[in-house]
Amino acid sequence: MTEAQKDPSTKANFDFAEANQWQLMWRRFKRHKLAVVSLWFLVFMYGMAAFCEFITPYTPDDRDVKYLWGPPQGLHFTHPEKGFSLIPFTYGYKRLKDPENEWSIALEPIYEKTYDLSLFVRGEKYKMWGLFETDLHLFGVQAADGSPGFIHIFGTDKQGRDIFTRLIYGSRISLTIGLVGVALTIVLGIIIGGIAGYASGWVDMVIQRIIEVLQSIPQLPLWMGLSAALPVTWSGVSVYFGITVILSFFGWTGLARVVRSKFLSMRDEDFVVAAKLLGASRMRIIFKHMLPSFLSHIITTATMAIPGMILGETALSFLGIGMRPPTVSWGVLLQDGQNTTAIVLMPWLLLPGLCVVLVVLAFNLMGDGLRDAADPYQN
Amino acid sequence: MARYVIRRLLVMIPTLLIISLIVFVVIQLPPGDIVTSTLEDLQSQGQEANEETIAALRKTYNLDKPMHMQYLSWLGGLFVGDLGYSFMYQQPVNTLVGERIALTMLIAFISIIFTWVVALPIGIISAVKQYSFTDYFTTVLAMLGMATPNFLLALVLMWFGFEYFGVSVGGLFSPEYINAPWSFARIIDLLSHLWIPMVVLGIGGCAGMVRIMRANLLDELRKPYVTTARAKGMRSWKLILKYPVRIAILPFISGIGGILPALFSGSAIVSIVVDIPTTGPLLLNSLMNQDMYLAGSFIMILSVLSVIGVLISDLALAIVDPRIHYD
Numbered sequence: 001m002t003e004a005q006k007d008p009s010t011k012a013n014f015d016f017a018e019a020n021q022w023q024l025m026w027r028r029f030k031r032h033k034l035a036v037v038s039l040w041f042l043v044f045m046y047g048m049a050a051f052c053e054f055i056t057p058y059t060p061d062d063r064d065v066k067y068l069w070g071p072p073q074g075l076h077f078t079h080p081e082k083g084f085s086l087i088p089f090t091y092g093y094k095r096l097k098d099p100e101n102e103w104s105i106a107l108e109p110i111y112e113k114t115y116d117l118s119l120f121v122r123g124e125k126y127k128m129w130g131l132f133e134t135d136l137h138l139f140g141v142q143a144a145d146g147s148p149g150f151i152h153i154f155g156t157d158k159q160g161r162d163i164f165t166r167l168i169y170g171s172r173i174s175l176t177i178g179l180v181g182v183a184l185t186i187v188l189g190i191i192i193g194g195i196a197g198y199a200s201g202w203v204d205m206v207i208q209r210i211i212e213v214l215q216s217i218p219q220l221p222l223w224m225g226l227s228a229a230l231p232v233t234w235s236g237v238s239v240y241f242g243i244t245v246i247l248s249f250f251g252w253t254g255l256a257r258v259v260r261s262k263f264l265s266m267r268d269e270d271f272v273v274a275a276k277l278l279g280a281s282r283m284r285i286i287f288k289h290m291l292p293s294f295l296s297h298i299i300t301t302a303t304m305a306i307p308g309m310i311l312g313e314t315a316l317s318f319l320g321i322g323m324r325p326p327t328v329s330w331g332v333l334l335q336d337g338q339n340t341t342a343i344v345l346m347p348w349l350l351l352p353g354l355c356v357v358l359v360v361l362a363f364n365l366m367g368d369g370l371r372d373a374a375d376p377y378q379n
Numbered sequence: 380m381a382r383y384v385i386r387r388l389l390v391m392i393p394t395l396l397i398i399s400l401i402v403f404v405v406i407q408l409p410p411g412d413i414v415t416s417t418l419e420d421l422q423s424q425g426q427e428a429n430e431e432t433i434a435a436l437r438k439t440y441n442l443d444k445p446m447h448m449q450y451l452s453w454l455g456g457l458f459v460g461d462l463g464y465s466f467m468y469q470q471p472v473n474t475l476v477g478e479r480i481a482l483t484m485l486i487a488f489i490s491i492i493f494t495w496v497v498a499l500p501i502g503i504i505s506a507v508k509q510y511s512f513t514d515y516f517t518t519v520l521a522m523l524g525m526a527t528p529n530f531l532l533a534l535v536l537m538w539f540g541f542e543y544f545g546v547s548v549g550g551l552f553s554p555e556y557i558n559a560p561w562s563f564a565r566i567i568d569l570l571s572h573l574w575i576p577m578v579v580l581g582i583g584g585c586a587g588m589v590r591i592m593r594a595n596l597l598d599e600l601r602k603p604y605v606t607t608a609r610a611k612g613m614r615s616w617k618l619i620l621k622y623p624v625r626i627a628i629l630p631f632i633s634g635i636g637g638i639l640p641a642l643f644s645g646s647a648i649v650s651i652v653v654d655i656p657t658t659g660p661l662l663l664n665s666l667m668n669q670d671m672y673l674a675g676s677f678i679m680i681l682s683v684l685s686v687i688g689v690l691i692s693d694l695a696l697a698i699v700d701p702r703i704h705y706d
Contacts, residue, residue, distance in 0.1 A: 209393070209394070209397075210397070213394050213397045213398055213401075215640070216394070216398070216640060216682060216685045216689060217398055217401070217402075217678070217681075217682045217685065218639075218641075218647075218678070218681045218682065218685060219640065220643075220644030220645070220647050220648060221643070221644065221647055221658075221662055221677065221678045221681055222402075222405060222678060224662065224663060224666055225402075225405040225408075225666055225674060225678060228409055228666040228667060229408030229409045231409075307526065311528050314528055315529070315530060315648055318528075318530055318648075319648065319651065321667070334530075334531070337534060338534075338652070340537050340538060343537070343538040344538060344541055344542060347538070350531070350535070353528070353535075356528060356531065357523070357526045357527050357528075357531070358526075360525075360526035360527075361522055361523065361526035364522060364525060365522065
């Protein structure tokens with residue numbers, strides 16, 4: 001054994017655990033049970049959105065004329081005549097003829113017709129991620145003789161389109177619009193806030209005023225004005241990016257303030273002064289030394305900004321000036337439930353709203369957990 | 380103090396100028412103008428308009444002038460209180476917006492009161508009884524309140540009111556009171572229709588307020604002066620209400636400025652859902668029909684009100700908080 005190895009200050013002999021900033025954060029984050037649950041819920045939702053073509057039994061524009069305005073279909077295990085079945089099944093339905101009301105939407109199950117739930121069934125053709133064509137769906141129903149049935153676990157809308165399918169497809173728009181918007185917000189916030197904090201003086205003064213002005217305008221009316229400006233002729237993708245930019249229009253101000261105050265408070269910290277004295281360039285100081293020290297803070301602020309954007313998209317689309325059909329988003333879906341009559345007759349049309357609430361709740365809880373975890377002074 | 384007020388008022392001028400510029404740019408963004416959309420209407424009815432009519436229309440609406448001249452004439456009008464002319468309603472904007480702005484402010488005002496009445500006690504209780512059942516329960520409720528979109532809550536309340544009380548809660552008055560003269564019964568009827576926006580907006584505001592109140596009060600409760608007072612034998616609730624709460628309550632006052640824009644935003648969408656004639660429905664309509672002066676003036680007025688709200692809450696804070704000196 002050499003002398004060097006005996007030295008207690010070397011790693012090998014001292015036997016201590018080493019954790020970097022992120023590992024410490026993750027450890028603190030894990031203590032926040034609700035935040036962890038929220039994280040997994042969000043992973044699940046984004047996973048569904050990513051594989052929506054495969055997970056859903058139909059495509060968003062499939063119409064089931066036999067099941068218009070259909071309530072959520074139950075999965076049954078027991079049949080009034082055949083008794084218990086291990087494999088859940090659904091019934092066939094027929095429209096009840098009401099002599100007094102031609103437009104009656106009541107449906108009645110046909111007990112003779114049962115369809116077993118099965119996995120990996122062949123159904124409507126689709127193109128997975130626009131790459132290859134297939135007709136394999138995660139689940140569906142089949143009768144014993146192979147005749148097609150239908151399964152609408154969240155019901156159908158007035159055109160007989162499957163709400164569950166549309167909900168999952170819609171999540172692709174509604175969930176990603178927040179992420180893309182926040183990405184844009186982070187870039188704007190860091191650049192503008194960084195300039196304000198580092199340059200200070202009149203530049204800082206001007207940027208501060210602009211932020212104050214933007215924060216004092218009521219967001220929604222201005223959002224409405226901006227999105228009314230999106231040309232009707234635009235394709236779904238263009239509208240999507242248009243809305244994202246509109247949502248980020250206000251979003252960056254909060255982050256810019258955080259970045260600015262961090263820059264200001266950090267400008268005279270020892271490690272920054274030391275770097276400066278050692279001759280590091282301005283860019284190196286900013287990106288190598290200052291930015292990492294409050295990156296966790298930025299991530300937290302960004303996470304907290306996502307729900308606002310999801311709510312914003314939903315509200316705009318709900319009003320008919322955001323995403324437009326045939327594009328499906330949660331806001332677009334909620335348009336169908338705009339009046340009391342529709343909700344009283346078809347409460348399941350509000351299910352997309354429930355999704356919005358759950359996702360926003362999860363983001364808020366996760367943001368809470370992140371904030372606590374990112375704070376190095378908290379035990 | 381007087382100097383501070385004057386300085387703040389002076390700062391407001393450039394702020395409002397910038398806002399007016401932003402607003403004007405935004406309402407100018409849609410391609411085409413009211414004349415093109417009128418033409419489209421005419422064409423869909425099978426009528427053709429000739430060049431002269433189009434030019435005449437543009438002239439009457441001042442649309443033939445260059446952009447900056449349009450802006451300056453609109454801005455000049457704003458200074459003397461002339462909000463422009465609504466193409467859609469063929470009326471001056473002033474006559475259209477007055478009542479709606481008043482109603483919007485009324486709803487914002489009662490929502491703030493509702494928020495305070497609900498959020499204050501809840502915030503105090505969940506801070507004093509930290510980690511109790513009440514604390515967890517209200518925290519969960521507050522989180523839910525923050526996560527629910529305004530319009531969804533309005534929809535659910537409408538559905539609830541219809542399903543369980545059999546009343547249709549849309550609109551501002553019940554049918555029998557719409558044209559009735561003002562009376563006590565009519566006021567009651569008005570209030571019975573205003574509770575939905577009040578509750579919806581109030582709950583949205585409450586959620587944030589409860590959490591702020593709780594956090595602030597918790598910070599205060601840990602301070603030495605609380606321990607000292609307690610050691611001297613001061614009664615618990617009297618102590619809490621007299622000292623820490625007085626400090627923790629300050630964000631409520633400084634927060635008015637911050638929540639006003641949010642309230643105006645929220646009341647716009649809730650009013651559209653429950654069909655209450657505030658600024659919201661008319662704004663949406665004017666935006667969709669490119670009625671630019673109507674839309675622009677609406678956004679402008681709401682912004683001005685928000686800016687004034689911030690000023691008032693800053694001044695109120697200076698009065699309430701003796702530690703603040705403005706010199």
